[in-house]
Amino acid sequence: MKSLTKINKCQLLILVTALAWISSRSAFGQPIRVVATFPDLADITRQIGKNLVSVESLATGVEDPHGVPMKPSFVPRLNRANLLIVTGLDDEHSWLPALLEVASNPKILAGQPGYIDCSVGVPVLEAPTRIDRAEGDLHPKGNPHYLLDPLYGKIAAQNIATGLTRNFPQYEADFDKNLKAYLAELDSWIGRWEKVAAPLRGVKYVEYHPEWVYFANRFRLQRVGSIEIKPGIEPTPNHLVQLVQQIKQENAQVLIYGSQNPRIPQQLQGETGIKVLRLYTSAGARSETDTYIKWIDYTVHSLVQAVS
Amino acid sequence: MALPRLWTPILMASAFGTFAILSPALCLAQNSEIEQLRSVVEGLQQQLQKTLQRIDQLEKEKTATSEKINQMEEEKTTTASRIGQVEKSVQAVQSAPSALNPAIGMVLDANVSQRSKAGGNFDFRSAEIGLAASVDPFARMYGFINGTSDGVEVDEAAAVTTSLPWNLTAKGGRFLADFGRFPKVHEHELPFVNQPLSIERMVGGETQADGAEVNYLFPTPFFLRATVGGYNKIGEENDQVDNNKSRSWSRFTYLGRLNTYFDLSDNHSIELGTSMAYTPSIRLAGNADGGDRILNGIDLTYRFQPLASTVYQGLTIGSEFFHNSQVFASDSSAKRQQAYGGYSYAELKLNKNWSTGFQVDYAPIVDTPAQRTMSYSPFITWNLSEFNRLRLQYSYLNNNFRGADKEENGNQVFLQWTTLIGAHTHGFLGR
Numbered sequence: 077m078k079s080l081t082k083i084n085k086c087q088l089l090i091l092v093t094a095l096a097w098i099s100s101r102s103a104f105g106q107p108i109r110v111v112a113t114f115p116d117l118a119d120i121t122r123q124i125g126k127n128l129v130s131v132e133s134l135a136t137g138v139e140d141p142h143g144v145p146m147k148p149s150f151v152p153r154l155n156r157a158n159l160l161i162v163t164g165l166d167d168e169h170s171w172l173p174a175l176l177e178v179a180s181n182p183k184i185l186a187g188q189p190g191y192i193d194c195s196v197g198v199p200v201l202e203a204p205t206r207i208d209r210a211e212g213d214l215h216p217k218g219n220p221h222y223l224l225d226p227l228y229g230k231i232a233a234q235n236i237a238t239g240l241t242r243n244f245p246q247y248e249a250d251f252d253k254n255l256k257a258y259l260a261e262l263d264s265w266i267g268r269w270e271k272v273a274a275p276l277r278g279v280k281y282v283e284y285h286p287e288w289v290y291f292a293n294r295f296r297l298q299r300v301g302s303i304e305i306k307p308g309i310e311p312t313p314n315h316l317v318q319l320v321q322q323i324k325q326e327n328a329q330v331l332i333y334g335s336q337n338p339r340i341p342q343q344l345q346g347e348t349g350i351k352v353l354r355l356y357t358s359a360g361a362r363s364e365t366d367t368y369i370k371w372i373d374y375t376v377h378s379l380v381q382a383v384s
Numbered sequence: 385m386a387l388p389r390l391w392t393p394i395l396m397a398s399a400f401g402t403f404a405i406l407s408p409a410l411c412l413a414q415n416s417e418i419e420q421l422r423s424v425v426e427g428l429q430q431q432l433q434k435t436l437q438r439i440d441q442l443e444k445e446k447t448a449t450s451e452k453i454n455q456m457e458e459e460k461t462t463t464a465s466r467i468g469q470v471e472k473s474v475q476a477v478q479s480a481p482s483a484l485n486p487a488i489g490m491v492l493d494a495n496v497s498q499r500s501k502a503g504g505n506f507d508f509r510s511a512e513i514g515l516a517a518s519v520d521p522f523a524r525m526y527g528f529i530n531g532t533s534d535g536v537e538v539d540e541a542a543a544v545t546t547s548l549p550w551n552l553t554a555k556g557g558r559f560l561a562d563f564g565r566f567p568k569v570h571e572h573e574l575p576f577v578n579q580p581l582s583i584e585r586m587v588g589g590e591t592q593a594d595g596a597e598v599n600y601l602f603p604t605p606f607f608l609r610a611t612v613g614g615y616n617k618i619g620e621e622n623d624q625v626d627n628n629k630s631r632s633w634s635r636f637t638y639l640g641r642l643n644t645y646f647d648l649s650d651n652h653s654i655e656l657g658t659s660m661a662y663t664p665s666i667r668l669a670g671n672a673d674g675g676d677r678i679l680n681g682i683d684l685t686y687r688f689q690p691l692a693s694t695v696y697q698g699l700t701i702g703s704e705f706f707h708n709s710q711v712f713a714s715d716s717s718a719k720r721q722q723a724y725g726g727y728s729y730a731e732l733k734l735n736k737n738w739s740t741g742f743q744v745d746y747a748p749i750v751d752t753p754a755q756r757t758m759s760y761s762p763f764i765t766w767n768l769s770e771f772n773r774l775r776l777q778y779s780y781l782n783n784n785f786r787g788a789d790k791e792e793n794g795n796q797v798f799l800q801w802t803t804l805i806g807a808h809t810h811g812f813l814g815r
Contacts, residue, residue: 136691139692
């Protein structure tokens with residue numbers, strides 16, 4: 077009985093020590109803990125925060141942006157985060173708000189200083205004039221895939237720097253210096269991409285889901301149609317017959333899909349000979365697209381290669 | 385005057401000599417002039433080349449500038465159209481009656497059934513109106529008002545804190561108590577048509593409860609969450625306790641739950657929960673002294689969610705086991721009965737719109753646990769969209785006792801149509 081009590085005391089001591097260690101862990105964390113919803117935002121944050129931040133992304137980049145699984149393992153990460161960086165425009169609406177409800181971290185709730193919405197100031201495209209689900213799975217605030225336009229990547233970078241400075245003004249000079257360097261780097265890449273993407277001007281494309289409007293606007297591609305009838309609504313056989321005719325009539329050169337099922341794109345390729353490209357709408361989906369710049373570069377070169 | 389004949393050769397010789405002496409100098413002078421001329425020509429050539437280059441450059445710049453102007457003009461047009469779009473969108477948003485209204489949604493769950501023992505029925509199962517909004521910077525509130533063929537009731541209406549310190553969240557009002565996995569999920573959100581009979585009999589239907597709950601999220605690197613709560617009773621159809629009467633502390637129901645989750649890999653995960661609802665004293669008809677009631681639950685869920693195709697593929701296998709320990713009055717004496725039950729199911733996602741699965745349920749009657757109902761239910765679901773779902777289910781219910789409810793016996797076929805308008809979310813717990 078005596079030894080049992082002794083064991084119990086030892087166990088209690090170990091338990092209390094473990095809990096105390098766990099509770100105090102956050103106090104020792106040196107860098108600013110940032111959680112980004114997608115890998116491209118995580119990369120931009122790393123470029124601006126450098127060694128002052130430790131950044132992790134919730135999604136890996138291969139997921140359908142609207143179908144990221146609501147994993148409970150995201151909850152502790154959100155709980156410990158000093159800052160949360162989101163694409164915004166309701167891109168994360170299907171999975172993030174419910175996770176934030178249980179993350180017990182008021183600092184990173186929408187509207188709080190720790191919640192950094194990268195879409196602020198982006199000239200939004202395809203904002204619906206009629207908000208009705210008969211129009212499909214709409215984004216009431218507009219198309220959220222603006223990071224496909226590298227100029228808007230610059231806006232996201234500025235928003236991230238502003239957010240970092242808002243929360244940690246003591247590092248303002250560092251963030252500012254890193255932002256300027258990153259923007260200069262992005263500018264030089266944008267210059268290169270504009271030259272490389274010259275053959276894309278006027279190229280007609282078909283997309284699976286309305287994701288490519290920002291990219292098309294920047295590099296002057298022309299959208300012919302989409303596989304989905306309306307955003308998020310899978311095609312009917314009739315719609316596919318019409319799309320095949322449209323591809324042939326308008327001489328569409330390339331069909332772009334990302335996280336969607338390749339079955340229908342391959343079927344259309346068989347029927348029309350259109351080139352089919354799998355290009356993801358986030359960085360991180362492939363090893364060679366692990367940064368924002370590499371992702372845009374890969375996207376531009378892949379498309380140029382496909383049409384040339 | 386003629387030169388003397390002698391001088392002629394001399395003069396000629398001298399002239400020749402002079403020429404011979406001077407001719408190299410003359411040659412040198414001519415060469416340097418040519419060199420000078422050559423260098424001048426070369427200079428002119430270089431200047432000409434530079435000028436030509438400059439002209440080329442200027443021409444290129446001119447072309448680039450005109451391209452830039454064109455581009456800027458196009459951008460101007462695009463920007464104008466964007467501004468137009470944004471303005472229209474803003475107008476659309478502003479035309480809503482009030483931006484401060486809560487998010488409103490409605491779910492209709494209509495069902496048609498054919499039971500071999502009971503016959504057919506168009507079953508208007510529920511029309512649920514959901515409302516949710518922030519109360520202030522410290523709390524949010526949500527409510528579900530449910531209309532069924534039996535009438536209209538407030539299914540849930542609860543306030544939840546949003547900014548408590550120390551990883552705490554508190555909830556108060558009427559809500560689905562955090563017991564088990566599916567007992568706290570609204571019926572239309574389940575992957576099959578009906579709530580498993582084991583939940584209905586052992587928990588008392590959905591875990592609707594009037595009371596208060598506190599959640600604690602452990603600061604661990606993995607997900608670990610605890611819930612404690614106190615309620616009048618747990619279970620919408622639990623008629624062992626009167627919800628409306630005041631009572632002593634021993635007659636409330638107290639709950640504890642631990643919930644954890646692990647990623648086995650990027651695509652595979654496992655979730656585990658254990659719950660206990662304890663009522664120190666229950667007063668049943670014919671057994672005035674009562675006694676305590678312990679309801680235990682264990683839930684286990686395995687998920688395969690391939691990240692690259694979560695929308696198209698997936699497998700979920702879930703099981704829940706319940707144990708109810710309670711004193712029931714029999715003919716002459718009161719006796720503590722131990723009842724064990726539960727269900728298991730698997731659901732396979734076939735593509736974006738279709739999924740299929742199978743459920744097995746073992747449901748004892750808690751006061752006579754030897755009597756039980758087994759059911760086997762294959763089902764197939766067609767999600768026309770995220771907000772429109774059709775489900776066909778066949779169930780075979782087998783009772784090991786006579787006199788079972790006709791609704792809970794034999795072969796049954798269900799066709800369920802669930803549709804949703806407006807905003808709708810049951811949050812993290814209903815995932």
